[in-house]
Amino acid sequence: MNNIEATFSKFLQAVNILQTALNVPMASAVTETFDNLENGKIKVEMGAPDVETVKKLSQAYEQLDYENLSKNKKYLIFTLLTLKAINDDGRDYSQMPTPQILATVISLMFDKLISKSDITIGDPALGTGSLLYNVVNQLVASHHSQNNYHLVGIDNDEAMLDLADVGAHLNGFKIDLYCQDALESWMVEKPEVILSDLPVGYYPIDENAKNFATHAKEGHSLAHELFVEQVIKNLAPDGYAFLLVPNSLISGKLGSEFMPWLAKKVHLRSIVQLPNDLFTNPLNQKSLMVFQNHGTNSKNGEILLTKLDSLKKEKSLFDFSQKLNEWYNKTR
Structure with a gap:
């Protein structure tokens, strides 16, 4: 469980960096984070996120060792982040x-x-x-x-x-x-x-x-x-x-x-x-x-x-x- 908590914490840090840079609800930041990781490329539209944020995200993504995570672990982390996003964004129960x-x-x-x-x-x-x-x-x-x-x-x-x-x-x-x-x-x-x-x-x-x-x-x-x-x-x-x-x-x-x-x-x-x-x-x-x-x-x-x-x-x-x-x- 400690391993999952540590991995979740690293993912959450990456999501928070993107959320702050784009000024979007956490659910949107979670979606874009996994899109970036699955595609192996950080999406940039109309200069956002900026160059400095892209650098921070690249460093954060390296810490995740995403390619070596199992399918089940990826989905578990995604589910936990989704739960937090729904709660933090003030969505309906x-x-x-x-x-x-x-x-x-x-x-x-x-x-x-x-x-x-x-x-x-x-x-x-x-x-x-x-x-x-x-x-x-x-x-x-x-x-x-x-x-x-x-x-x-x-x-x-x-x-x-x-x-x-x-x-x-x-x-x-x-x-x-x-x-x-x-x-x-x-x-x-x-x-x-x-x-x-x-x-x-x-x-x-x-x-x-x-x-x-x-x-x-x-x-x-x-x-x-x-x-x-x-x-x-x-x-x-x-x-x-x-x-x-x-x-x-x-x-x-x-x-x-x-x-x-x-x-x-x-x-x-x-x-x-x-x-x-x-x-x-x-x-x-x-x-x-x-x-x-x-x-x-x-x-x-x-x-x-x-x-x-x-x-x-x-x-x-x-x-x-x-x-x-x-x-x-x-x-x-």
Whole structure:
């Protein structure tokens, strides 16, 4: 760990030099730092950064020994810098990368439900891309196979997409990125799989919200509710969705209205309530919702309803995997 801390400190110093010289948010400085390192050349536009800064950066980059770092270490450092950038730039909490352990939960379910790898996987709230990339990495590793997935990401924040682009490159992934409001018409073919950590809150564009059956009758509509409907509209027939959603969408007053509506639109496969200790604020607690779109090869079946024990306990994922296997064997 001390080695990682020392390496991170050197990277942070290089990022800070560039950020100060260009007077940009830290996220932009992180993106440009990795672009410089990957290309082996310091980008200069209209005299910025100046000659003195280029000299400082060259010296800082030499200290990183970048070419000899492993792919995993590069991505780990990039992820840590991204976390710091989102925090330091004062960005919304929802833009924080999704914890890697949740990618493990999704990949376990993905593995049971989907056997093909030559499919499109999309994330309409991509952010930094950490959830999508971690899921794909785990799927490829578990099958000891090549990555044949076609990846697509949508986000309305260009700075986040820049970070996602760097993350894809560091992982050796190809991804099509689209900067747009994901609640507008998508510019992509319908993916066979959609996975996402959905943004939570109110959607400010009331006129567009009226295009959704789940829009609020008064005031702003809930973005996460509209997102689920948008996923259904854009998911391929028989396709699967793996969505991290707030618990309020499943239970309580909102859930009592939303879940019956959802049951008519898709085949619900599973709801996995995530451990409480993953969330510092009880209002932020989430569950993994998995459903399959209607199509020629899909039908209703038994729903896996379970709650994950604290992921700080090693036995938690083992117990979940056992429940998953029992459910899968009964529904085959």
